[in-house]
Amino acid sequence: MTAVVEMHDITKVYGEGEAEVRAVDGISLTVEPGEYVAIMGASGSGKSTVMNIIGALDVATSGTYKIDGVDIGDLDDDALSLVRNRRIGFIFQAFNLIPRMSAASNVELPLMYRGVRRSERRRRALDALAKVGLADRSHHQPNELSGGQQQRVAVARALAMEPSLMLADEPTGNLDSRSTADVLDLLDEIHTEGKTIVIITHEDDVAERAGRVVTLRDGKVESDVLAAAR
Amino acid sequence: MIFIEALRSGWQAILANRLRSILTTLGIMIGVAAVIILVAFGQGASNSVTSSIQSLGSNLLYVTPENPNRDGEIVNPSVQELTVDDAIALNDPVRAPDIAGAAPERRTAVTCTSEDRSHSTQIVGTWPSFFSINNSPVSAGAYFSNADELSARRITVIGSTVAESLFPESDPLGRQIACNGVPFTVVGVQAEKGGAFANPDDVVIAPLSAVENSITGYGEVSAISVQASSSETTDDAEEQAIAILDERHGTTEGTRDFEVFNQASLLDTANTALGIFTALLGAVGAISLLVGGIGITNIMLVSVTERTREIGIRKAIGASRRFILLQFLLEATVLSLFGATAGLGLALLVAQIEIAGISPSVVPVSVVGAYVISVAIGLFFGSYPAKRAASLRPIEALRHE
Numbered sequence: 001m002t003a004v005v006e007m008h009d010i011t012k013v014y015g016e017g018e019a020e021v022r023a024v025d026g027i028s029l030t031v032e033p034g035e036y037v038a039i040m041g042a043s044g045s046g047k048s049t050v051m052n053i054i055g056a057l058d059v060a061t062s063g064t065y066k067i068d069g070v071d072i073g074d075l076d077d078d079a080l081s082l083v084r085n086r087r088i089g090f091i092f093q094a095f096n097l098i099p100r101m102s103a104a105s106n107v108e109l110p111l112m113y114r115g116v117r118r119s120e121r122r123r124r125a126l127d128a129l130a131k132v133g134l135a136d137r138s139h140h141q142p143n144e145l146s147g148g149q150q151q152r153v154a155v156a157r158a159l160a161m162e163p164s165l166m167l168a169d170e171p172t173g174n175l176d177s178r179s180t181a182d183v184l185d186l187l188d189e190i191h192t193e194g195k196t197i198v199i200i201t202h203e204d205d206v207a208e209r210a211g212r213v214v215t216l217r218d219g220k221v222e223s224d225v226l227a228a229a230r
Numbered sequence: 231m232i233f234i235e236a237l238r239s240g241w242q243a244i245l246a247n248r249l250r251s252i253l254t255t256l257g258i259m260i261g262v263a264a265v266i267i268l269v270a271f272g273q274g275a276s277n278s279v280t281s282s283i284q285s286l287g288s289n290l291l292y293v294t295p296e297n298p299n300r301d302g303e304i305v306n307p308s309v310q311e312l313t314v315d316d317a318i319a320l321n322d323p324v325r326a327p328d329i330a331g332a333a334p335e336r337r338t339a340v341t342c343t344s345e346d347r348s349h350s351t352q353i354v355g356t357w358p359s360f361f362s363i364n365n366s367p368v369s370a371g372a373y374f375s376n377a378d379e380l381s382a383r384r385i386t387v388i389g390s391t392v393a394e395s396l397f398p399e400s401d402p403l404g405r406q407i408a409c410n411g412v413p414f415t416v417v418g419v420q421a422e423k424g425g426a427f428a429n430p431d432d433v434v435i436a437p438l439s440a441v442e443n444s445i446t447g448y449g450e451v452s453a454i455s456v457q458a459s460s461s462e463t464t465d466d467a468e469e470q471a472i473a474i475l476d477e478r479h480g481t482t483e484g485t486r487d488f489e490v491f492n493q494a495s496l497l498d499t500a501n502t503a504l505g506i507f508t509a510l511l512g513a514v515g516a517i518s519l520l521v522g523g524i525g526i527t528n529i530m531l532v533s534v535t536e537r538t539r540e541i542g543i544r545k546a547i548g549a550s551r552r553f554i555l556l557q558f559l560l561e562a563t564v565l566s567l568f569g570a571t572a573g574l575g576l577a578l579l580v581a582q583i584e585i586a587g588i589s590p591s592v593v594p595v596s597v598v599g600a601y602v603i604s605v606a607i608g609l610f611f612g613s614y615p616a617k618r619a620a621s622l623r624p625i626e627a628l629r630h631e
Contacts, residue, residue, distance in 0.1 A: 057546060057625045078550045085548020096543045096628065100246040110547040112235050157547070 002069040004165050004196045005031035005054055010063035011219075012049050023049040024060070025219035031165075031198060036191045038210035039200045046219040048169075051200045055090060055167050056083045068164050085113050089158025093170035095150040097142040097157075103129060104138040107157045114161075121160075128156035132186060148179025155186055166190065168199040172206055184209055233560075236553055240561035247533070251565060254529045258569025258607065259576060261519030262600045266577035268515045270590035272508025277591055279504060283497050289330070289464055290364065291456040291471060292491040293320075311450030312488060314438070317357075319474050320456055326470040328463040333360040334451040336441055342409040342434055344396040351392055353409055353434045355441025361387075363457040371403045371418030374437050382439035387418035389431040409434060412444040456490075468492050512596070519600075522569065523607040526562050530615035534558070541619050542627025555620040562612025563605055570604035 012024040024046045031037050041047040052058035053065060056072055059080075064073055067087050072080065090096070097106045104125045111121035129138050132152040142150055151171060158166055168187065172180040188209060191197050199210060207213050208227075215223045244251045295312050312334070319325075320332035336355040341348060360366070361373050374385050386407070393402050402416045414436055423430045442448050458467035468490050475481075475488055534541070541554060574597060581590040 052625050055546075057628075078552070081545060081548050081550045084546060090546055092628070096539075096546070098540050098543055101242065109544070113544075113548040113550070113553060115232070161547075 002033075003030045003066075004033050004035075004068060005029065005198065006064075006066040006069070007053070008064045010050075010053060010060045010065060012046075012053065012058070013061045022219055024053070026063075027216075027219070027221055028063075029214065029221065029224075031196060033164075033196050034191075034194055035212060036187075036197045036210045037199070037212045037214060038207035039198065039214050039216065040202060040204075040207050041216035041222075042202065044218075045216040047200050047202075047216050049219075050216065051167065051169050051198075054165075054198060055088055055169075056080050081113075085110055085161070087164040089161045089163035089166045091151070091154050091158055091166065091168040091171045093173040095142070095147070095154050095174070097150055097153055099142055102139050102141055103134060103145065103153045103156075106142070106153060107160050110157065110161045124160045125156070128160035129153070131159060132156045146179070147175050148182055151175060151179065151183050152186065155183065155190075159190065164196065166195055166197045168197065170201055171199065172201075172203070180206075232553060232556065236556035237560045237564070239557045240564060243533070243537070243557075243561055244564060250529060250533075251568075254526055254565050255569040255572060257522030257525035258519070258566050258604055259522075259573040261515065261522035262570045262573025262604060263576040263580070264518045264573075265512055265515030265600050265603075266574065266592060266596050267580050267590065268511035269508055269596040270577070270581050270592045271585070271588060272504065272511045273593050274588040274590040276501065276504035276508065278588055279500050280497065283493065283500060289458040289461050289467075290493040291458060291464065291468055292493070293454040293456060293471060293475070294452070294489050294491065295450065296487060296489040312452075312454055313450060316475060316478060317451070317454045319478055320454065320471055322474070325474055326467070328459050328467040328470055330457040330459045331359045331363050332454055332456040332471075333357040333363050334438060335360070335453045335455060336438055336446055337452040338441075338446050340409040340434070340445065342392065342396065342407050344405065344407050347396050347398075349392055349395040351389075351432050351434055353436060353441060353445065355436055355438040355446065357438060360435065360455065363455050366423065367421045368418040369421040370401075371416070373418060379437040379439055382437060382443050384412065384414045384436070384440050384444065385417045386414040386434050386436040387420055388416055388435070389420050389433040390422040391429060391432040392434055393419045407434075410445055414440075464492060516603075519603065519607065523566075523611040526566060526608065527611040527614060530558065530562055530612055531618070533561075534615045534619045537619075538622060538627050538630040541622050542624050542630065545622065545624040546628060551620040554622075555616050558616035558619050559609060559612050562616070563608030566604040566608035566612075567601075570601050573600065 007027060007029045010024055010027045011022060014021045014023055027050065039047050039050060049058070053060050056067065059073065064071060066072070067083060070083070072083055075083065098109065104122065107125035107128055108121045111124060116124070126135065126138060129135050132155050134149060134152055134156065137145060137149060142153070145153065166187075172183055175183065184206065187197060187199070199206065201207055211227045213225050213227070214221060293312065314334050317332050317334035320329055333356050337352055339350070340353045341350050354360070357379060358373055358375055361368075368387060369390070371387070373387060374383070378385060388402060388407070396402065396407060397405065402419060405416050406413050407416060408414070414434070420431065420433070420435065456467065456471055458464040471490055476486065479487055481487055544554065578592065581592050
């Protein structure tokens with residue numbers, strides 16, 4: 001089976017000469033389908049950069065990176081958009097819903113960019129909202145929803161895309177403990193249904209839910225531990 | 231498909247910022263209204279001048295005597311004035327096939343009186359064909375006839391200004407007036423002509439023979455009015471008239487002792503001048519349209535900056551550059567089309583008003599043109615902000631607060 005994420009000796013360098021910063025310094029990482037991986041690390045460890053590269057928002061300076069076996073090293077801007085649209089479901093710390101658009105329209109948006117017909121994507125959006133328990137909030141705009149609800153809409157948006165990889169970047173960073181539990185339970189449920197999840201976090205209790213924890217330090221992999229071994 | 235989706239996204243953005251959208255639209259609205267209204271006024275002015283020239287008589291040529299003085303020296307010492315015989319010669323259907331008629335005019339200033347009023351005016355002694363040549367119908371009564379001319383009857387057709395002055399409250403038909411003491415019976419009142427130049431209604435028209443007999447004496451005439459057979463043949467008629475008169479007077483181009491004044495060429499000149507005038511007005515309107523367009527760029531740039539994060543989100547979840555570009559371009563174009571429609575409405579409203587005696591006439595081309603130009607403005611002035619939006623990098627845009 002093809003690995004969902006296959007990074008080989010990835011580096012990411014910002015600046016030049018004396019100002020050169022190696023944010024990521026030779027990371028190799030493979031995520032198999034159905035895995036639930038937490039990437040941990042203090043700030044400055046390079047985990048945001050890794051998340052951007054995994055999410056195809058940014059390209060590495062050197063090394064190869066394949067999503068579903070597709071090398072994205074040489075792709076241009078539009079091709080990267082297409083990769084994100086087809087294969088990656090983002091869940092951001094800041095929710096990143098589009099203001100003044102209903103929850104349902106927000107969930108539909110990636111499907112629209114994919115060219116799915118209106119009636120079909122509305123149906124899928126409502127299904128996804130029902131799954132995250134927000135069927136009755138489909139007409140609400142983001143500013144009419146609580147933080148926890150907004151994040152669940154974001155999860156629904158990622159789910160509706162049926163991505164190869166759910167990529168969550170500090171998804172509970174802006175939430176209270178109850179909403180945190182709600183969202184993490186939701187991710188657990190999605191994982192049991194067979195989805196591949198990569199979650200970036202600096203909190204141990206969030207990482208505990210994952211089956212595998214990768215810890216970064218100074219742009220390198222410090223440890224890569226399966227939960228069974230703990 | 232992508233077009234409709236991008237249009238829908240753009241439309242949502244327009245609705246989300248209603249006040250700003252309306253203000254942007256206002257700029258284009260004023261520009262479009264200015265173009266249509268100013269061109270309509272130019273056209274209205276042109277129509278009014280054209281109609282007053284035409285009211286003088288269509289297909290009209292006007293022959294007047296001209297002393298060919300050059301630097302105070304008389305070039306041709308044997309200058310002949312225009313005569314009644316010249317007018318008769320111009321009526322020759324063989325030599326002048328394109329001349330429908332020619333009538334001599336003998337004009338002189340007179341003071342005419344009714345029983346209790348007096349009015350200074352001009353008397354024109356002429357032939358009955360004068361009325362058809364000069365496009366001058368009577369509004370009441372009748373013309374005088376060739377029989378009247380032959381018998382030198384003292385009857386007259388008076389202009390409407392004279393009628394109002396001498397008979398303000400009564401019917402002038404059948405009444406007597408005295409011009410320089412000579413009595414005339416009013417048989418007709420000329421229909422009001424109006425006009426931009428000398429008042430053509432302040433005139434008393436009588437048979438040439440009667441005027442010569444009793445007021446001016448015999449001799450040269452003041453002018454000969456000539457009618458071409460149609461407006462297309464005025465130039466031919468002019469050539470024929472010149473040829474006949476040159477032969478009779480023994481003159482050539484340099485020594486010519488008369489001048490032919492062509493109504494059609496006057497109309498051409500006036501139309502050219504008014505066309506330039508209209509174009510200038512249109513250009514003034516176009517400047518305000520340009521300013522409106524810059525307003526669109528300005529607002530769209532603000533909008534792109536303000537929505538940087540939104541654009542970042544859209545790109546992160548898979549919007550292509552093309553889609554973002556299209557969305558912003560369509561947003562600008564829709565704003566500008568709304569402005570054009572509102573501007574057209576405003577222009578049609580203002581065009582109902584008559585200003586300084588000119589009723590504006592909306593030119594269809596300016597309406598179509600304003601629409602086409604607004605779409606072009608939307609695309610042109612929207613393209614820079616749209617390109618900026620499309621080329622935003624998602625990670626940087628997402629970091630934007």
